[in-house]
Amino acid sequence: MSEPPVKPVLQKPPGYKDPNSPAGQRRFRPPPRKPVLPPSFHSKKRKTSYGRACCCCFCIFFLIFLLLILICGAVFYLWFDPKLPGFHIQSFRISRFNVTKRPDGTYLDARTTTRLEVKNPNGKMTYYYGDTEVEVSFGEGGYETELGTTTVPAFTMPEKNTRSLRVETKASNKLVVDEVGNKLRARYRSKSLPVNVEARTKVGVGVAGLKIGMVGVTVKCDGMSKKQLDGGDMPKCVINMLKWLNIH
Template structure:
């Protein structure tokens, strides 16, 4: 056989490969972790940054504040309950005050045009409580005012007033005002009408006594609106109208 035919027979022809179309490459459901092939930029976070925990100091402060607020609420509740029991048992009432007499012993202009005044006032205090006594403490103040100008001032005496007791108190007041000339002219004009408005103010610290127990101090703030006919000295002044109000200040 010729040599070229022999070479043709020795050629290798490619064979056909059959691929199953239903067979598909599988993809893993969970990606493989690369522990050995991590890049320099992929570093795991430290454990203290990955888990956020609230600081302990903040928790302690919140607990302390909550405890303080709870104690205050409990204290207010206890005080309210005690006050309610005290009111239901003793039925406390404020005293009644009235101005019974007003006498002017001195009312004149000085050489420096200042106005000097001296009043004597009788005030009646009534304690309507059946089981509560009142201690009138020292340094209680009483003053007489014409509009916004104080004419004179004195001190309320200290004494004890028992339950259902009525006490008359005589107080001497004196004072000096530097704008005496202007004040005297205004009072003289007002005196021509026969109605001079005056304000009597009392600031008195008191203590409450329940049976044999003396409680803490409070303040009685008394304001009496007076209308008198004149301000002539050495004469008994006629009180045309008198109305007193009392306010308790803790």
């Protein structure tokens, strides 16, 4: 006998679920995972808030520190009432002045004696001076001629004290330009010869037994004429501190 024909097996369509299969045997698909972001994409809220807190603390500390400095400065000023030292020419004398023309040039012989008065007007502060270099010159502008420099040893100025510094300078056979020599001689005879005195030193302050650092100071006494000096008119000098503060 012939075998019955075999029926072809029907294939299940995609996504077909057998209703007779138990629920436990169904496939379980896990939920999709979130993509992992690199560290550069993470939130920076914590770091930003921490930086702002540090910045605020620093600003507050700086303001408090500045306020304390201002208060201490005000108390210091009210208690000690600081005043700058005073400088002025006490006397100036030209003991020799001679301009000589020779075949090989024009020469200047001069000798001067200067008394520079220094005052400490403070009642609760002491001034300490380093070595002081005093320079004297004649003339102005293009014909200014230096006579020399003398160094005064370091000294101390107690409270409410005055000191006179005696400075001698001289120029022996100093060669000058002919035109300069003529101007110096003419101005000397007319008593209009400009005289300049410049002192360079360092000044420190003593308060309640404490010595505070040294500051460079330049004292200039310019524009004085021989006629003024002979008449006793001794103008005050200008104090240049730190090359930017000019004080009369």
